[in-house]
Amino acid sequence: MKHIADAFKRDKALIAYICAGDPTPDATTRIVHALIRAGADLVELGLPFSDPIADGPTIQAASQRSLQAGMNPDLFFDLVKTLPKTVPYAVMTYYNLIFHRGTMTFAKDCRNHGIAGIIVPDLPPEESDELGEACKKYNLDLIHFIAPTTTPERIERIIQSSSGFIYLVARLGVTGAREDLEDRTKSLIQQVHTDIPKAVGFGISNPQQAKEIINAGADGVIVGSAIVDMIARNTDDINKAVEEIETLTRKLKRGITG
């Protein structure tokens, strides 16, 4: 199994997010293969939650589609097990699903099915002791966030408790594709001094933004809603979604490495 750190070893990393089971588990498998073919270095799989407060309309809708198609944590782990292990995987989900399964059980299931990192948008470091212990026991990375509002003292404390990579939130608010890049995103990248890789997400949708983020000093770029939008537009024609996603992913990859 690949570790999160492996994604950052060769070059700047492209991290691609999709919601597992959107619109079906088979579609997820095909899309993941396409992401890897096109150069994604790490795949972030959403385990859908009924009340995703950190997500904008695109990922809310993806979560709904996936849940309606019957996705649940058991099926999620079954699905992950079948995916090619040429890249590392992280699960992105909300804390109640982890808490309900039991933090130790959840971490163990991640380890056994090929998930190397856990990303929980509603779990700040203050509340992460229990999951942190479980991650340590099963040798997983618990990914923490740094937001534009995070104070310098908090940045230091978050760096201290981080491993894998640090998720820099590019803008205030929720997930969702945007065309522009705020100046404060670049200054945030420059404010975070650490050897742990820094990856930037929230609102990144095109190669130009990705390039600017890398030029500002980030080690990786996270793209979610722009990819999920392609699934949303083509739920009846997964071939087309796969094609569009593969093309976008190649362009993004060129944007950050070229």
Place this chain on the structure above:
Amino acid sequence: MENNKKSKFGKYGGQFVPEVLMPALYELEESYKKYKEDPRFIAELHDYRSNFAGRPTPLYHARRLSKEYGITVYLKREDLVHGGAHKLNNTIGQTLLAKYMGKKRIIAETGAGQHGTAAAMAASSIGIPSEIYMGAKDIKRQEMNVYRMKLLGAKVHTVTSGSQTLKDAINEAMRDWATNVETTFYVLGSIVGPHPYPAMVHDFQKIIGNEAKAQILEKEGRLPDSIIACTGGGSNAMGIFHPFLNEDVELYAIEAGGSGLKTTKTAALHSASLCVGEDGVLHGARTKILQDKYGQILESSSIAPGLDYAGVGPELSRLVDCGRVIADNIQDFEALEAFHELSQLEGIIPALESSHAVAYLKKADDLGDLVIINVSGRGDKDLNTVMDRGI
């Protein structure tokens, strides 16, 4: 990072929110701590409570209701607070705090529309723009409150995600807050959400209990045997319970039993999280919630939109666990009966939410001889719902 013990009620509570909001929660906690001791803030709050909200509210001896049940029943008349519910106690406090903190705008979620209305009233009188998030289902069943909020100058956002009720309105308000956190104050309507909200809202609402305690001592020369309050998130319950926690008084939190304590695959037919919920994390706090076997939040249900919520305040979860507060529930039809009963016996039309507390008089085994019911709101807003069902 060290665990934040001060934010907990036993194992419940906490701050399960996105990082972007954490600095705002610290700022809120600091500011609240500072201003609640500030004589200027205290004086202004007192003025709003007395001359705008209409406090103190009466403690009314319900003579005919007492006769019907053979015990002495008093009603704490929060239905007489400006706006028609206890909600203004909290919105005045939070909106004033927003002003002192220099925030440019307030947002709020609302279920029945009572908190939204109270937030809009506070915002207008204090002079700060307000935007209210309300589920599409609730907008349909609480038309008049939607109009009231607009009339008061608030912008009302229709929430069409999820179950289109209170839970989804909170989700959407939290998303707005995360986006505009630097300029916006989130006026949360109950003792739910991340620390410091549960503690702060209970502080603003405990005036209900403080008044009731002094009033019952004056009228009866003793404390009541029992206090009954309806419970959705739990702000009116915690507000009246608080000053009695260390007294020999039974405290009853009455939840919405809906059409029975049953569950389908994605929905509960009730909103009784204290009665049958399990430990979980919702809207920033660990508490008792209604969830499926995987931890997905169930849609809740109640004839009373203000009780229609899959969670409950973390403080109440703890008080129920340790046996200090007794949780029970009342079904839709029982609440409707009580709605009519109080209207006809006492000339007081209670909110469908408060009707759950009134209905408990009939259901309870033994409440003692002296009982206070918190009539958290008036029922004018519910007339459409009740008319649809017939008298």
